[in-house]
C-alpha cells in the first residue's frame with residue numbers, strides 16, 4: 463500500500479497505475495466495518511482501490527465536533543493495508559485548501575430537510591471536498607454508505623450536474639450485532655448511551671413495518687416510531703419520512719421512502735435511516 467500525503471505524489475501514483483479501473487473510497491478515518499465494506503465492494507469491482515482519510519473542516523459547523531472527531535492514523539493504516547487498499551491518501555488541511563476558495567459549491571436541492579436543515583453549510587462542505595478529491599483521484603467508481611443517505615443522493619446529483627464520469631456505488635449500512643449503525647462517533651457515547659442507542663434502529667424497523675403493512679398516514683407511522691423510541695424521543699434532533707431520493711414530502715406510499723432519525727447524545731450525534739419500498743424486503 464502506498465501512503466501518500468501530497469497532491470503531487472498522488473498525481474504521480476495515479477498516473478503510474480496506467481491502465482485499470484479505480485475504485486475510490488472517501489472517508490474521515492477512524493475506520494470501522496462500515497468503511498471496510500466500502501473497500502471490499504470497491505476491490506471486487508475495480509483493479510485498484512484508492513482510499514482517502516481527511517477530516518474536512520469545511521463540513522463542520524462552528525459548534526460541531528471537529529476537534530472531538532476521533533482519529534487514529536496508526537490503526538487506520540493497518541486496517542487499510544490489511545484490506546488491500548492500493549493507495550491511501552492522507553492529506554493535511556493545507557494540502558486540500560492551499561488558498562481561500564475563489565469559487566464555492568452550494569448545494570441547492572435536498573438541503574432544506576434533515577442534516578441539510580440542521581447543519582447549515584454541511585453539504586456545501588461535503589460537495590466541495592468531494593469535487594476536489596474526485597478531480598485528484600479521477601476514479602471510475604466511488605463508494606458511499608447508505609447510512610448517510612442524504613449525502614449519497616446529493617453526491618449522485620453532483621456527479622450528474624457536472625458530468626463527472628464516475629459511477630456512484632451505494633453500500634448498505636453495516637451494523638453492530640444489536641442493530642446500532644457502525645459509526646466513528648460511537649466511541650464518544652457514554653456507557654449508558656451505548657446501551658440505549660440500538661433503540662434508534664428498532665424504532666426505524668417499527669416504522670418500516672407499519673409502512674410495509676400498508677399504513678398510509680404519516681402521523682400514525684411517526685407516532686409508532688416515537689412509541690418505540692420511548693425516552694430517547696427527548697434527544698431526537700429529527701425524525702422524518704420523505705420520498706427517496708428526492709427528499710420531498712410523501713405523496714405516494716408505493717414509492718421508495720426514507721425514514722430517518724438523528725439523535726443528539728452528549729458528545730455524539732448519531733444518524734440512521736431505513737429505505738423502504740412496499741413489496742420489497744430491501745429498498
Ligand code: AMP
Nearest residue numbers: 489490491496606607609610635636644
Ligand atoms: P465517514 O468516515 O463517516 O465520513 O464515512 C465514510 C463513508 O463510509 C461514507 O460513505 C459513509 O456513508 C460510509 N459509512 C459510514 N458508516 C457506515 C456504515 N455503518 N455502513 C456502511 N457505510 C458506512
